[in-house]
Amino acid sequence: MILGVPKMEIPSTVCDTCLIGKQPRNAFSSSTTHRSKEVLNVVYSDVCGALEVRSLGGKKYFINFIDEFSKKILLYLINAKSEAFDMFQKFKVLVEKQSGKSIKILRIDGGGE
Amino acid sequence: MFENFCEDNVIVHEVTTPYAPQHNGLAERRNRSLLDMTRSMLKIKKMPNTFWGEVVRTTTYILNRCPTKKLYQILEEIWLGSKQSARHLRVFGSLCYKHIPDAKKRKLGDKSEPMILVGYHEPGAYRLYHPLNHLIVISRDVKVYGNEYWDWNKKEKSYNITIPTIIEEEEQIEQVQIDIEVQNEVHVEENQVTGTSDRQMSVSTRLAGHEITPDNEINKEREFVHFALLAYSELINYEIAMTEEVWKNAMIEELNAININNTWELTKLPARKKAINVKWIFKLKLKPNGEVTKHKARLLARGFMQKDGMDYFEVYALVARLETVRLIVAITCGRN
Numbered sequence: 305m306i307l308g309v310p311k312m313e314i315p316s317t318v319c320d321t322c323l324i325g326k327q328p329r330n331a332f333s334s335s336t337t338h339r340s341k342e343v344l345n346v347v348y349s350d351v352c353g354a355l356e357v358r359s360l361g362g363k364k365y366f367i368n369f370i371d372e373f374s375k376k377i378l379l380y381l382i383n384a385k386s387e388a389f390d391m392f393q394k395f396k397v398l399v400e401k402q403s404g405k406s407i408k409i410l411r412i413d414g415g416g417e
Numbered sequence: 418m419f420e421n422f423c424e425d426n427v428i429v430h431e432v433t434t435p436y437a438p439q440h441n442g443l444a445e446r447r448n449r450s451l452l453d454m455t456r457s458m459l460k461i462k463k464m465p466n467t468f469w470g471e472v473v474r475t476t477t478y479i480l481n482r483c484p485t486k487k488l489y490q491i492l493e494e495i496w497l498g499s500k501q502s503a504r505h506l507r508v509f510g511s512l513c514y515k516h517i518p519d520a521k522k523r524k525l526g527d528k529s530e531p532m533i534l535v536g537y538h539e540p541g542a543y544r545l546y547h548p549l550n551h552l553i554v555i556s557r558d559v560k561v562y563g564n565e566y567w568d569w570n571k572k573e574k575s576y577n578i579t580i581p582t583i584i585e586e587e588e589q590i591e592q593v594q595i596d597i598e599v600q601n602e603v604h605v606e607e608n609q610v611t612g613t614s615d616r617q618m619s620v621s622t623r624l625a626g627h628e629i630t631p632d633n634e635i636n637k638e639r640e641f642v643h644f645a646l647l648a649y650s651e652l653i654n655y656e657i658a659m660t661e662e663v664w665k666n667a668m669i670e671e672l673n674a675i676n677i678n679n680t681w682e683l684t685k686l687p688a689r690k691k692a693i694n695v696k697w698i699f700k701l702k703l704k705p706n707g708e709v710t711k712h713k714a715r716l717l718a719r720g721f722m723q724k725d726g727m728d729y730f731e732v733y734a735l736v737a738r739l740e741t742v743r744l745i746v747a748i749t750c751g752r753n
Contacts, residue, residue, distance in 0.1 A: 332439045343496065350444035352452070359470025360553070366473055370447050374495035375485050377447060379477040381470050389419050396426070403496070410423065411431040413441045 340373035344405045347371055349412045351388055369395050451476050462510030462566040464533075471535040471544070471553075475509050478537055482506070505541065507534055508563035515545055516558035533567050534559070655697050658714070664699060667714040675716065694719045 340346050353365030363381040367388050370377050378399065380391045392410075400406050423430040433440035454476040455469055464472075481493045482503055493501050507513075514529040522528065535553065536544035542557040548567050658664040686692055695716055702711040 348441060348444035348447075350441060350448055352448050355469060357466045357469065360467055361470055363470055366470075368444065368447060368451070368477070370443055371496070372443060374492050375443075375447075375488060376481050376492045376496045377451075377477045379451075379474060381473070389422070392419075393422070407426075407428050409429040409431060411433065411441060411444075413438055414432045414435060 340371075342405065343373050343403050344371055344399060344407050345373060346409045346411065347407050349388075349392070349410065351382075351385055353385075367391050369399075371399075447480075450480065454479075458509050463569060464510050464566075465569055468510075468535065468546075471546070472509065475536045479506070505537070507543070507561040509534060509536075510566055511561050511563050512565035512567055513543075513545065513559050513561040515554070515556045516560075529560070531567075532556075532559070534561055658697065658699055663712045664714060667699070667712040668697065668716075671714045671716055 348370045349367065351365055351367045355364060358364055359381060361381065363383055365382045365385060365387075366379055367382055368377050368379045369392070378395055380395070382388065382391055396407055420430065438445050451473060455472045458464075458472050458476070459466060459468060481496075482491055482501060484491055488495065491501055511534050513532050513534050515532045516529050517527060530547075532545035532547055532554070534543055535546045538544050538555045542555050543559050543561075545554050545556055545559065546552070547554060548569075658668070695718055698715045698717055700713045700715065701709055702713055704710050
């Protein structure tokens with residue numbers, strides 16, 4: 305293509321400089337592994353907030369719990385992130401009573417909750 | 418604490434790797450849907466953002482009654498295992514009219530009042546917001562107008578006044594007058610609603626033309642609308658009163674008055690009897706405009722320290738009783 309440039313070969317060895325200079329993230333698989341065979345096998349949870357205005361009841365955050373199998377959401381409004389644990393206990397009792405099953409895996413991010 | 422709880426309940430607690438919210442994909446994606454829906458629902462009905470709590474709750478309610486791309490079934494049905502109905506779903510934030518129960522209404526009273534739909538209440542009812550007295554009520558007798566919404570910029574009942582685009586001057590004045598009338602009406606209404614009884618309350622003529630707000634009303638910054646600072650206050654403590662010149666003078670005045678009127682005479686205390694304590698009461702006498710005219714001190718006997726049946730009737734009020742006056746008049750008449 306360009307005159308005078310010798311043919312280059314892609315090096316097969318791992319190069320330090322390349323990794324330090326330009327390592328990208330590994331790809332996330334587009335399809336997630338569905339692990340649940342029944343309700344409450346895996347529960348995902350996340351806290352959202354702080355929102356810029358308080359709600360009518362003066363709350364600033366909300367926490368949601370999502371069951372992987374049914375994808376059903378349960379949502380609670382909370383005042384502070386520290387209330388998340390209380391809400392989880394509340395959620396656990398409610399949900400286990402409703403379904404007669406128990407929560408096996410809970411997945412949350414390590415955001416200080 | 419949390420780890421202990423999980424261990425006790427045999428729950429595997431998975432914390433996603435740092436800076437990889439993608440691992441918590443299900444929760445994060447759902448959060449995005451929730452907030453997207455919340456934002457659109459607030460915008461289309463032009464509602465203030467403080468309603469996000471109600472909106473987010475309603476969005477979960479709706480999402481739980483929808484199928485997802487992967488699951489061709491309504492989520493709540495998978496969860497509960499029974500068929501769900503969507504017949505009761507209405508447009509969020511719509512203007513609606515709530516039926517007023519007969520028990521709460523007078524014969525000629527309104528049969529319904531305007532409200533805003535802000536959610537669903539489990540056994541087949543709606544959550545409604547009263548935009549004038551800022552209350553959330555639950556009712557099942559609701560007529561919803563899905564295309565209408567409350568005008569949040571105006572406090573009055575502005576939704577049913579249609580202002581023509583081209584108006585002549587005379588008409589304009591009329592229009593303004595109507596506006597004012599409506600405003601007055603609303604204020605009276607607010608008063609009625611905040612009162613505890615259902616009786617008709619009318620604003621006294623003295624207060625006509627003033628804006629009336631309840632004592633406990635709070636403004637947008639959550640501060641009290643009304644508060645008063647006391648410049649002068651009445652004392653309750655004798656020790657403090659002794660240190661202030663005005664109160665000391667007032668007490669001396671009272672003691673002099675007692676001496677002049679011969680209110681007391683000194684006696685010996687009967688055996689095994691307790692003397693009744695006295696107490697100083699300090700009062701401020703005010704002019705109608707709030708200026709202090711007089712500091713007044715009263716020395717009072719603590720009459721409640723007597724006991725019924727023992728010495729209850731021994732003490733009389735300092736005032737002459739009508740019977741005594743009548744008796745004296747009768748005696749003077751009898752003896753000319």
